[in-house]
Amino acid sequence: MISPHRYPARRDKLKRLIKKKRVPAVLICDETNVRYLTGFSGDSTWLLIGPDFERLISDGRYTEQLSRECPEVEVAIRPVTQTLIDATAKLISAQRISAVGFEATALSYAAVSRLKSALKKEELVPISGLVEPLREVKDADEIAEIRSAIRAAEKGFDYLRASLTPGMTEQEASYTIETGMRRFGALGASFDTIIAVGPNAALPHARPGGTFCSDSPFILVDWGAKMGSGYVSDLTRMIITGSISSKFRRMYEIVKTAQEKAIEAIAPGVEARQIDRVARRSIEQAGVGSKFNHGLGHGFGLQVHESLRMSPQADHLLKPGMVVTVEPGVYFPGWGGIRIEDDVLVTKQGREVLSSVPKELEQAILSF
Amino acid sequence: MISPHRYPARRDKLKRLIKKKRVPAVLICDETNVRYLTGFSGDSTWLLIGPDFERLISDGRYTEQLSRECPEVEVAIRPVTQTLIDATAKLISAQRISAVGFEATALSYAAVSRLKSALKKEELVPISGLVEPLREVKDADEIAEIRSAIRAAEKGFDYLRASLTPGMTEQEASYTIETGMRRFGALGASFDTIIAVGPNAALPHARPGGTFCSDSPFILVDWGAKMGSGYVSDLTRMIITGSISSKFRRMYEIVKTAQEKAIEAIAPGVEARQIDRVARRSIEQAGVGSKFNHGLGHGFGLQVHESLRMSPQADHLLKPGMVVTVEPGVYFPGWGGIRIEDDVLVTKQGREVLSSVPKELEQAILSF
Numbered sequence: 236m237i238s239p240h241r242y243p244a245r246r247d248k249l250k251r252l253i254k255k256k257r258v259p260a261v262l263i264c265d266e267t268n269v270r271y272l273t274g275f276s277g278d279s280t281w282l283l284i285g286p287d288f289e290r291l292i293s294d295g296r297y298t299e300q301l302s303r304e305c306p307e308v309e310v311a312i313r314p315v316t317q318t319l320i321d322a323t324a325k326l327i328s329a330q331r332i333s334a335v336g337f338e339a340t341a342l343s344y345a346a347v348s349r350l351k352s353a354l355k356k357e358e359l360v361p362i363s364g365l366v367e368p369l370r371e372v373k374d375a376d377e378i379a380e381i382r383s384a385i386r387a388a389e390k391g392f393d394y395l396r397a398s399l400t401p402g403m404t405e406q407e408a409s410y411t412i413e414t415g416m417r418r419f420g421a422l423g424a425s426f427d428t429i430i431a432v433g434p435n436a437a438l439p440h441a442r443p444g445g446t447f448c449s450d451s452p453f454i455l456v457d458w459g460a461k462m463g464s465g466y467v468s469d470l471t472r473m474i475i476t477g478s479i480s481s482k483f484r485r486m487y488e489i490v491k492t493a494q495e496k497a498i499e500a501i502a503p504g505v506e507a508r509q510i511d512r513v514a515r516r517s518i519e520q521a522g523v524g525s526k527f528n529h530g531l532g533h534g535f536g537l538q539v540h541e542s543l544r545m546s547p548q549a550d551h552l553l554k555p556g557m558v559v560t561v562e563p564g565v566y567f568p569g570w571g572g573i574r575i576e577d578d579v580l581v582t583k584q585g586r587e588v589l590s591s592v593p594k595e596l597e598q599a600i601l602s603f
Numbered sequence: 604m605i606s607p608h609r610y611p612a613r614r615d616k617l618k619r620l621i622k623k624k625r626v627p628a629v630l631i632c633d634e635t636n637v638r639y640l641t642g643f644s645g646d647s648t649w650l651l652i653g654p655d656f657e658r659l660i661s662d663g664r665y666t667e668q669l670s671r672e673c674p675e676v677e678v679a680i681r682p683v684t685q686t687l688i689d690a691t692a693k694l695i696s697a698q699r700i701s702a703v704g705f706e707a708t709a710l711s712y713a714a715v716s717r718l719k720s721a722l723k724k725e726e727l728v729p730i731s732g733l734v735e736p737l738r739e740v741k742d743a744d745e746i747a748e749i750r751s752a753i754r755a756a757e758k759g760f761d762y763l764r765a766s767l768t769p770g771m772t773e774q775e776a777s778y779t780i781e782t783g784m785r786r787f788g789a790l791g792a793s794f795d796t797i798i799a800v801g802p803n804a805a806l807p808h809a810r811p812g813g814t815f816c817s818d819s820p821f822i823l824v825d826w827g828a829k830m831g832s833g834y835v836s837d838l839t840r841m842i843i844t845g846s847i848s849s850k851f852r853r854m855y856e857i858v859k860t861a862q863e864k865a866i867e868a869i870a871p872g873v874e875a876r877q878i879d880r881v882a883r884r885s886i887e888q889a890g891v892g893s894k895f896n897h898g899l900g901h902g903f904g905l906q907v908h909e910s911l912r913m914s915p916q917a918d919h920l921l922k923p924g925m926v927v928t929v930e931p932g933v934y935f936p937g938w939g940g941i942r943i944e945d946d947v948l949v950t951k952q953g954r955e956v957l958s959s960v961p962k963e964l965e966q967a968i969l970s971f
Contacts, residue, residue, distance in 0.1 A: 296808055315896075337712075344715045345707035345731055363713055410785050417778050440664055528683075 391416030401449030452477025471576030628653035759784030769817030820845025839944030
């Protein structure tokens with residue numbers, strides 16, 4: 236659980252940023268950012284926040300939930316006859332401020348136009364990337380929530396391995412792992428589970444279909460859990476169900492070695508692109524560099540993909556408290572693909588691998 | 604399955620609308636609209652369409668899927684080093700047109716700003732509600748897909764009734780109905796299933812929690828299925844598991860009568876608000892008008908809530924081929940709520956109720 240004192244502290248940080256931006260207030264419309272700043276888990280609710288005030292704008296469906304989830308924030312409940320935009324404009328005018336910043340990536344062009352017309356004279360200032368950087372470094376409560384999302388995912392994977400039959404389709408297997416995660420406390424999957432048998436694993440974003448789990452000797456499983464707290468996990472493992480080729484063995488070790496080297500390189504102060512480079516160089520030196528055609532990993536927390544990226548272009552510096560996936564892979568059209576993914580916390584000393592599903596090739600074997 | 608000839612016909616209709624709007628082309632960015640117009644079911648893909656040309660703008664992850672799902676549409680695959688916005692700007696410039704309309708509710712303010720800077724001189728014209736009205740009237744293929752989404756939902760409800768135990772929580776019950784729907788062909792739930800025991804049913808948008816199904820004598824179940832085709836269903840029924848009060852009996856009949864009267868009133872040419880009025884007046888005449896605090900229903904298809912609404916403000920005229928929910932309810936804080944919802948097709952002659960879960964009070968009884 237996220238302690239109640241976390242939310243005011245987050246809003247205080249944001250207020251200091253708002254002061255620096257020299258706007259009197261900012262309108263937070265992104266649902267995940269509202270949740271991060273207030274603890275409110277519903278939708279259709281915006282936060283107007285300035286250095287000296289904060290107000291949630293919502294509707295009657297959420298009165299009870301707001302008083303339970305964020306009792307310390309003042310709430311304006313709009314009547315059914317008033318739109319969220321009109322209620323917001325009214326509240327802005329009542330604050331007697333000259334300008335308001337808004338999240339330019341969260342509001343549609345049409346919503347901004349309507350808000351502009353509803354305002355009398357206040358200027359609207361587009362702002363991007365205000366709350367997202369705050370979310371990159373996780374506090375102790377968030378790390379605990381992420382740990383439980385990883386645990387639910389891992390229990391779900393055990394459940395899938397224990398349930399897998401030769402006649403199960405990819406789609407049935409994806410439902411099975413979700414059932415497993417729910418048995419261990421997850422609300423459900425944190426993204427559409429990827430269960431890709433043999434050649435289907437050649438597509439990094441394969442969708443589970445009617446292929447049987449026994450149609451090829453290996454299965455790629457990319458999955459994660461979403462908890463009631465909103466926090467998620469994201470993992471990938473291979474399951475070997477048949478007789479694998481020497482190519483598979485070789486590729487598996489190439490990916491595993493690259494992943495382990497990259498994890499070892501994670502430390503505070505290191506550039507994210509440097510970690511990507513370690514994995515990429517390792518795969519290149521093994522002669523299959525062109526088969527690793529995506530970034531190495533990404534930050535996650537309340538969302539599966541957050542603003543932090545570990546890719547060749549990423550200019551982030553790693554800091555203690557960041558949580559990232561490390562997921563190199565190689566893909567061969569028509570043959571299949573191999574990816575191994577763990578969840579890693581950047582610590583003051585270096586790193587801690589939060590996930591613990593075994594990844595030695597021998598441990599990936601499952602006999603039907 | 605939607606026949607391949609449906610998609611060009613839909614785009615032709617849109618092209619005629621574009622001519623009327625007097626813009627040389629329109630950029631379709633809404634994912635559901637792209638799917639409706641082309642059959643492409645992935646994301647991160649836009650459609651640039653004018654009276655004499657059409658082009659999908661996508662990336663390498665989707666090359667294979669695009670050629671399978673919409674072989675007749677020309678596709679521009681952008682390189683990994685180019686953003687979707689830059690690729691779109693380049694394509695617009697290559698068309699040598701003076702202006703482009705864009706879906707103002709689908710693009711963020713930031714995306715529009717970036718597109719503006721990437722364009723040389725072409726004007727960007729915000730347009731709203733271009734494709735959504737086309738989607739309101741369903742063709743024969745869409746109605747067939749909706750029928751299968753209703754069937755999967757109904758089989759899921761039977762599965763839940765057959766699985767329900769006194770010790771099952773709301774949350775477990777919501778997973779159970781999803782499992783049931785998947786057994787009968789659904790990809791999953793079309794929205795977060797509402798399973799609300801007794802007093803929890805007083806909130807129209809209750810979330811399933813830890814309350815046991817035997818904690819009160821009745822349960823509200825609001826659920827739907829989403830199929831691989833993208834089409835959905837949306838239903839509500841009560842399950843009576845204990846000894847109910849005379850108040851419950853009275854309220855149930857009030858809601859059921861209102862719902863049946865409203866369904867009877869559905870016919871082509873009738874205003875949507877008139878159908879809402881029939882149900883609302885019926886509940887008012889029974890003396891509990893203030894307890895029905897939401898609109899009567901909404902259109903659905905590729906989304907659970909589409910642009911057509913049946914509410915006091917709705918100025919739509921019903922037309923053959925429209926598919927709507929009819930879902931009156933009454934809610935008493937602390938006591939609970941009752942809602943009954945069916946899916947109804949507007950026909951040339953009047954209407955056809957597509958859903959068939961029994962709704963007589965006696966048929967809602969389930970003994971543990």
